[in-house]
Amino acid sequence: MTDAIxxxxxxxxxxxxxxxxxxxxxxxxxxxxxxxxxxxxxxxTLLRMLSTLSRPSAGSANILGLDLIEDAQELRRHIGFISxxxxxxxxxxASENLxxxxxxxxxxxxxxxxxxxxxxxxxxxxxxxxVSTFSRGMLQRCSIARALLGDxxxxxxxxxxxxxxxxxxxxxxxxxxxxxxxxxIVMVSHDLQHGYDLADQLLxxxxxKLLLSADKDDLPFDxxxxxxxxxxxxxxx
Amino acid sequence: xxxxxxxxxxIYPAVGTWxxxxxxxxxxxxxxxxTIGFVLSFIWAPPVYGASVNGVxxxxxxxxxxxxxxxxxxxxxxxxxxxxxxxxxxxxxxxxVRFLMTREAxxxxxxxxxxxxxxxxxxxxxxxxxxxxxxxWGVWWTWxxxxxxxxxxxxxVIGYFILxxxxxxxxxxxxxxxxxxxxxxVDTPICFMITRLVPSSIHPVVLRQxxxxxxxxxxxxxxxxxxxxxxxxxxxxxxxxxxxxxxKCDALTETLEDQRESA
Amino acid sequence: xxxxxxxxxLLRKDLTREFRSKEMxxxxxxxALLVLVVYGAALSQTSKGLDILxxxxxLIWALIVFTSMLGLxxxxxxxKEQGCLEGILLAPIDRSTIFLSKAxxxxxxxxxxxxxxxxxxxxxxxxxxxLAPSWPLIVFPLLLGSIGIAGVGTLLSTIxxxxxxxxxxxxxxFVPLLxxxxxxxxxxxxxxxxxxxxxxxxxxxxxxxxxxxDIIMLSLSWALYDFxxxx
Numbered sequence: 001m002t003d004a005i006x007x008x009x010x011x012x013x014x015x016x017x018x019x020x021x022x023x024x025x026x027x028x029x030x031x032x033x034x035x036x037x038x039x040x041x042x043x044x045t046l047l048r049m050l051s052t053l054s055r056p057s058a059g060s061a062n063i064l065g066l067d068l069i070e071d072a073q074e075l076r077r078h079i080g081f082i083s084x085x086x087x088x089x090x091x092x093x094a095s096e097n098l099x100x101x102x103x104x105x106x107x108x109x110x111x112x113x114x115x116x117x118x119x120x121x122x123x124x125x126x127x128x129x130x131v132s133t134f135s136r137g138m139l140q141r142c143s144i145a146r147a148l149l150g151d152x153x154x155x156x157x158x159x160x161x162x163x164x165x166x167x168x169x170x171x172x173x174x175x176x177x178x179x180x181x182x183x184x185i186v187m188v189s190h191d192l193q194h195g196y197d198l199a200d201q202l203l204x205x206x207x208x209k210l211l212l213s214a215d216k217d218d219l220p221f222d223x224x225x226x227x228x229x230x231x232x233x234x235x236x237x
Numbered sequence: 238x239x240x241x242x243x244x245x246x247x248i249y250p251a252v253g254t255w256x257x258x259x260x261x262x263x264x265x266x267x268x269x270x271x272t273i274g275f276v277l278s279f280i281w282a283p284p285v286y287g288a289s290v291n292g293v294x295x296x297x298x299x300x301x302x303x304x305x306x307x308x309x310x311x312x313x314x315x316x317x318x319x320x321x322x323x324x325x326x327x328x329x330x331x332x333x334v335r336f337l338m339t340r341e342a343x344x345x346x347x348x349x350x351x352x353x354x355x356x357x358x359x360x361x362x363x364x365x366x367x368x369x370x371x372x373x374w375g376v377w378w379t380w381x382x383x384x385x386x387x388x389x390x391x392x393x394v395i396g397y398f399i400l401x402x403x404x405x406x407x408x409x410x411x412x413x414x415x416x417x418x419x420x421x422x423v424d425t426p427i428c429f430m431i432t433r434l435v436p437s438s439i440h441p442v443v444l445r446q447x448x449x450x451x452x453x454x455x456x457x458x459x460x461x462x463x464x465x466x467x468x469x470x471x472x473x474x475x476x477x478x479x480x481x482x483x484x485k486c487d488a489l490t491e492t493l494e495d496q497r498e499s500a
Numbered sequence: 501x502x503x504x505x506x507x508x509x510l511l512r513k514d515l516t517r518e519f520r521s522k523e524m525x526x527x528x529x530x531x532a533l534l535v536l537v538v539y540g541a542a543l544s545q546t547s548k549g550l551d552i553l554x555x556x557x558x559l560i561w562a563l564i565v566f567t568s569m570l571g572l573x574x575x576x577x578x579x580k581e582q583g584c585l586e587g588i589l590l591a592p593i594d595r596s597t598i599f600l601s602k603a604x605x606x607x608x609x610x611x612x613x614x615x616x617x618x619x620x621x622x623x624x625x626x627x628x629x630x631l632a633p634s635w636p637l638i639v640f641p642l643l644l645g646s647i648g649i650a651g652v653g654t655l656l657s658t659i660x661x662x663x664x665x666x667x668x669x670x671x672x673x674f675v676p677l678l679x680x681x682x683x684x685x686x687x688x689x690x691x692x693x694x695x696x697x698x699x700x701x702x703x704x705x706x707x708x709x710x711x712x713x714d715i716i717m718l719s720l721s722w723a724l725y726d727f728x729x730x731x
Contacts, residue, residue, distance in 0.1 A: 014408035015248050015342035016488035053589055055730065057340065076592040089513070091521040103509040104591035130520070146587065162574025207495075337727055392676040399672055403663035412731040413659045416724045417673065420655075423720055424677050431680040431709045435687045436702045469507075 002065065004029045004154055004184035012045050019045040021208040022059070022214035027201065029153075032185045034195040036228060037205035043087075043188040044158055046205070050186060051081050051156050064153050077105065083158035086139040087146060090132035093131035094123055094142050097131055098149065105150040117145040121175060137168030144175055157187040161194070173198075192228060196210065197223050206231045247341030249485065252478045260474035263467045269462030271317075277457040278313040311372070313458055315365040317465040319387065322358030323425075325351050325469055326390070327333050330422035333415035345411035345483070348418055351476045352397055354469050360392045382432040393421045506593050510601035515608070517578070523717050524574045524609050532567045532617040536624055539563075557690030560621055561682050564645065567617070568610050569671055572653040573588020575606050578666045579660070589729065599654060599725040602605065603718075607650035614642055641688035644710040648681040648717060655721040657730050681717075684710040 002185040005027040020042040024205060027033050035043045048054040054070045061068040066075045081087075088097045097113055102110035118124045118176065126134070127221070131142065132223040140160065146198075161169050176198075189195035196216070202224060204212035211231040219227075243438035329351035366384050371377050378384075397417050404410035518524055539559060543552070579585040588598060618638075624632075656673050660666040688706035691699040 014340075014411070016484070016491070017407060030575075051590060053586060067630060073592045076590055079590070081586075081590050083586070085586070087583045087587035089517055089578070089584055090582060091517050091578075092502055092513075096516065100509060100513045101587060101591065104588065106592065147657075236638060387698065389676045389679050393673070396669075396672040396676060400659070400663065400669060403660075403665060403669055405664075409662070409731045412727050416655075416659065416728055420677060420717075421719060423716065424680070427713055427716060428680040431684050431713065434709055435684055435706050 001173060002029060002131070003027060003062075004031070005033075005063050007050075007059070007061040010044070010046070010049060010056050010061060011058040012049060012054065013057050018208050020049070020056075020205075023205075023208075024059075024212050025203060025210065025213050027184060027186065029184050030182050031200040032180075032198055033187070033201045033203060034199035035186065035188045035203045036192065036195060037206060037211075037231075041205040041206070042208040043205055045208075047156050047158050047186065047188050051079055052076055072144070077150055078153045080150065080152035080155045081158070082140075082143055082147045082155070082160045084160065084162045086143040088131045088139065088142055091130060093128050093130055094118065094134070095127040097142070098137060098146055099103060101146050102149045107149055113149060114145075119146055120179070121145045135168075136163055137165065137171060140168060140172060141175065144172070144179070148179060153183060155183050155185045157185065159188055159190060161189070161191065174233075193221070196224060204228060204231055247339065247343055249481050250343040250347050250477055252474075252481045256474050257478055260471045260478075261494055264471035264475070267464045267468035267471060270460050271468065274457045274460030274464060275313060276462065278310055278454075280314075282310075282454045282457055283451070292360065309373070310367050311369045315362065315369060315459055316458070317462040318358050318365065319362040320462065321469045322355050322390075323361055324386075324466065325355035325358060325473070326394075326425065328473075329355055329418045333418035333422075336411060336415045337419075340408075340412065342407075346480060347477065348415060349401070350473055350480060352394060352418060353476060354473050356391075356394045356398070356468060357472070358465075359387060359394055359493075362387050363391055372477040380432070382429055385432045386425060386429040390421070390425050393424065399419065480498075503597055506597050507601050507604075510588070510598065511604055514601065514605035518605070518609065523570065523578070524571045525612060527574065528567050528571045528609070528613045529616060531570050532563055532613060533565060533620070535563050536617070536621060539621075552625055553631070554690065556621070556693055557686045557688075560618060560689060561627070561645070561686050563617060563621065564610070564614060564642075564649070564689065565668075565675065565678065567613055567675055568646075568649045568653060571609055571613070572606060572657040572674070573660075573667050573670055575602065575609075575654070576657050580661055585729075595726040595729050596722055598729060601724055603654040603721075604649045606654055607646050610646045610650055614646065618642070631693055632699075634692045634695045634699070634703075637692035638689055640707055641685045641692075641710065642717060644707060644714055645681060645685040648710065648714045649678060651714065651718040651721050652677055652681075655725060655728060657658050658725070673727060677717075681710055681713045684713065 003026050005025070007026070008024050010020055010023040011018070023042075023046065025033075035046065037043050045054065050061065050068070051055050055069065058120070063075055064078050066078075068075065076140065077086065088094075089100075092100070092108050095118065098114040098117065099110055102114055107113050121144055123138060123141055123145070126138070131139065160172060164172060171197055185196065187198065199216050202212070202214050202216055202219060203210065204227065212227055214224075247376045329348045332348035332351060335341075336348060363384075366387060367377060370379050370381065370384065397414060400417060401410055401414050404413060543550075546552075549624065567660050576585070579588070580659070589595075653674060656677070657670055660670045663669050684706045691703040693704065
């Protein structure tokens with residue numbers, strides 16, 4: 001079994017400001033990694049670097065056997081990204097949105113793929129309605145469908161729960177586990193308990209630096225919580 | 238700061254080198270050269286016939302076709318300043334390209350300081366240019382190619398600083414500023430070409446009588462020219478040095494605040 | 501998937517979206533109409549003998565420059581609102597393709613607006629004058645001008661997208677940078693509308709210069725776009 005992500009000394013800095021500093025970690029395939037940290041810890045910057053949206057200033061990463069910088073274009077085919085912004089055009093219908101992104105991704109047979117995914121997220125009855133008429137939960141479901149279009153091996157989630165009500169969050173959890181298959185997942189989370197429950201592996205960041213990288217089995221929740229508070233306390237005061 | 242492992246390479250422009258030792262000397266030399274050159278342009282260079290207008294023209298309330306103009310002396314100041322401002326713009330574009338290639342913050346700082354120098358000299362060019370049009374052509378403003386180009390250039394350079402002020406993220410600010418510096422550098426000659434080559438029937442065609450310049454004109458002109466370029470360079474180094482100090486100070490303050498918070 | 505296919509997909513998305521919401525076209529159209537109204541007031545005290553024809557080229561281009569800025573401001577705003585731009589950037593797509601498709605859609609929208617407002621300008625202000633027989637040649641400066649405005653404007657509106665006070669900032673950068681192009685286009689437009697003796701020289705040379713501006717500035721914008729959109 002190979003690794004989904006091997007990051008070595010990832011750094012994002014400009015001038016004297018360092019957003020992420022010398023970050024190294026390994027994520028085996030099929031595992032769920034949750035990244036925790038207080039505000040300004042560099043979690044989102046890390047995720048943006050892994051998603052090829054932002055180019056690291058130094059360091060390297062091998063994702064799914066591809067180099068993050070050299071093979072960025074090819075890598076984009078294998079990554080799905082979900083953030084709190086739905087990344088859907090309000091004026092277009094759900095199926096138009098998905099078809100658009102499917103064609104950009106170069107998905108073979110986009111029509112069929114979009115139909116399958118809309119069925120999977122239970123939106124096929126609304127597929128022709130403009131996205132602007134959707135509720136927050138429906139938007140997020142549609143956004144999951146968008147991320148899954150290219151059948152990505154790696155899913156990146158940037159605080160996908162923010163703005164979701166409890167029920168929508170439950171549906172999201174359900175969908176996530178339905179579509180886990182063999183996918184590797186990296187999620188950035190604020191919610192300690194919830195993130196801990198989902199995770200296989202934990203990463204704790206503060207001020208751009210890695211504080212802790214552990215397997216969930218080695219770290220009971222109480223101790224993790226303690227470490228988080230200590231780490232956050234060190235950063236925030 | 239405090240990060241000795243990765244070092245500070247590429248963050249700050251190198252200062253305190255030979256160039257900074259030279260800067261104050263150059264500054265003095267520049268002041269001397271420009272002053273002497275300017276005095277010489279009055280006492281040594283002969284007065285020149287001003288613009289010869291097609292037919293007759295009213296200049297300063299007088300109907301003239303050809304007039305001896307003391308205002309021609311503006312030229313000794315105007316042209317060197319204009320050339321220096323363009324050199325500063327070239328340097329700004331050069332550092333902007335270097336920045337986009339390397340992403341090192343120091344090139345952003347250098348490009349920005351060059352732009353500041355360019356702005357100072359562009360404004361001086363504009364001021365003298367407007368005086369020139371007033372006394373040579375009898376109007377405060379005319380959309381003449383060189384004047385227009387410098388006016389547009391001034392607006393772009395001012396826009397450059399407005400853009401810088403409107404972006405918070407330092408890296409994005411640096412990238413956008415670099416792109417704009419390069420565009421400004423390309424747009425300016427195009428602007429001059431177009432305003433010059435598009436035929437226009439509205440402005441009087443102004444020709445200067447006699448193409449040649451005697452030694453008594455060239456020497457003061459060259460003195461002021463070298464003086465202005467030196468002045469530009471000296472100002473650049475001085476300003477760069479103070480900005481780097483400022484940046485280092487800011488970084489230090491930030492680190493100290495961090496440490497106090499976590500203590 | 502090739503460049504052309506992606507270009508087509510992006511362009512079709514812009515057109516469908518605009519067709520659905522009519523956001524850009526309607527705001528640009530109404531704004532242009534209002535500028536014409538202001539022109540009406542501005543020219544109301546001029547004498548009957550005023551040669552409006554000599555000014556019309558300039559007035560048309562003032563109208564186009566101000567109207568286009570409104571559209572350019574909108575053209576990226578909606579991409580940003582729901583994070584769609586990131587969605588596009590996450591696809592395996594060459595960044596310059598995004599530039600070309602966006603410049604094309606901006607140019608198309610601008611041309612549509614011109615198609616309505618230029619005749620409207622003629623209707624309001626050129627009723628009493630006879631145009632030179634060469635007036636249909638106005639098409640070429642309009643085309644070259646719109647291409648340049650859309651190209652440079654696309655780069656600038658991407659730059660100003662995430663700045664404070666972006667509407668004003670776009671104008672601050674856009675007007676001086678576009679000045680040479682507008683200058684050449686005004687000369688060509690006025691030339692063919694007035695059609696005085698030997699206007700063809702002015703017309704052709706201005707068109708050539710406008711074309712040169714387009715080629716140089718578009719290549720530059722295209723080359724620099726990757727830096728801007730990835731920043």
